[in-house]
Amino acid sequence: MHIKTTKCNRFCLVASVTNQEVFSRPEAQASFEALFRSFDPEVQFQYFRSFRRVRISFSDALAAAEARLRLHKTDFNGKEMRLYFAQSVHIGSPRLEPPKPEKQFLISPPASPPVGWEQSQDATPVINYDLLCAISKLGPGDKYELHTATPTTPSVVVHVCEDERGDSSAPDDSDQDDKPRPPRPKIIQTRRPDYSPGVKQ
Structure with a gap:
């Protein structure tokens, strides 16, 4: 055009x-x-x-x-x-012109890619091994500071949650026999509010 x-x-x-x-x-x-x-x-x-x-x-x-x-x-x-x-x-030409040939390879899948065209490879994800190592050493109730606080930014701290059995690692069969499991917390159902006939909808 x-x-x-x-x-x-x-x-x-x-x-x-x-x-x-x-x-x-x-x-x-x-x-x-x-x-x-x-x-x-x-x-x-x-x-x-x-x-x-x-x-x-x-x-x-x-x-x-x-x-x-x-x-x-x-x-x-x-x-x-x-x-x-x-x-x-x-405007020039009264009809809509087709796209130029060098742009047609962008169609997926490419109908006729140009010479030397290759599929781009996905980038390798970045893994922070120091962070994974520090988190693996944490025990229940411990905390790990990821980012130190500054005068303008807060600190970032990771807290490890307590396990239901009181131990973060999987216990052996002998430990299961010796230690009694604490009772699970009971879910209390929310009580329905009382019906008051005096309120008009």
């Missing part, structure tokens, strides 16, 4: 009208159109009320230039009227 270019249309004027009567009253429209029909009897008008603009199409470029020269920044019903030449945008 080519880069768009903007060209000036010598046969069209765009009027910036702040007077709303031009868009609502036929009498105001007739007096507005009479200003431009004196330069070209075959002039055509298109009203865009939301944008407060009027597109004026002339059959002669000289008539459009003369109307712009004489009526630009003139008074119309107590409001200033400004005139500009309309611009036409040229």
Whole structure:
């Protein structure tokens, strides 16, 4: 697709009208159109009320230039009227072009990769062995400071949770026979609130 270019249309004027009567009253429209029909009897008008603009199409470029020269920044019903030449945008090719061949290999899976193209390998994950070693040496109830506190940041401390049996390591069969297991905590169900018929939903 080519880069768009903007060209000036010598046969069209765009009027910036702040007077709303031009868009609502036929009498105001007739007096507005009479200003431009004196330069070209075959002039055509298109009203865009939301944008407060009027597109004026002339059959002669000289008539459009003369109307712009004489009526630009003139008074119309107590409001200033400004005139500009309309611009036409040229984008280039009227149809959408396919992508260039050197970009087609990005389709997954690549239909026709270029010569020398290889699949990228995933990076190896970074493992902090010092941290793993320090955590493995911790016992129940111990803590390990990962980051020392500074005047602007807090410290980061890892606490090892207590095991239910009071031992973080898996006990042997002999230990299971000798040590009695503590009873599991009982889950207390939340009591339902009392129904009060006086409250209206």
